[in-house]
Amino acid sequence: MNKEWPLWEVFIRSKNGLSHKHVGSVHAADGAMAIEHARDVYTRRQEGVSIWVLPSSAVVASDPETADSLFEPAKDKIYRHPTFYTVPANVKNM
16 A cells, blocks of 8 residues: 655745746645645745645656657747737736
8 A cells, every 4th residue: 555645746826926836846645735735835935826736647748858859840930939029018027
């Protein structure tokens, strides 16, 4: 019988941020416990406003060895690069 709790990946949104950032991992029996552990470990100074957790086993990652072939199709789409656009002064959070 495996007595070790599963590993959960933790994402925190800070008070002055718009997106969640991966901050680390915690072991917990379930999602609710993972959020509590994440709060205790990663938001000790009340810098967070939102916590996301997900089982590490649910993470699917690309292989660094195949990065060239994976990202090659985007290289010929230069119109997607932000250097071609002017952001108006009244647009916030860009």
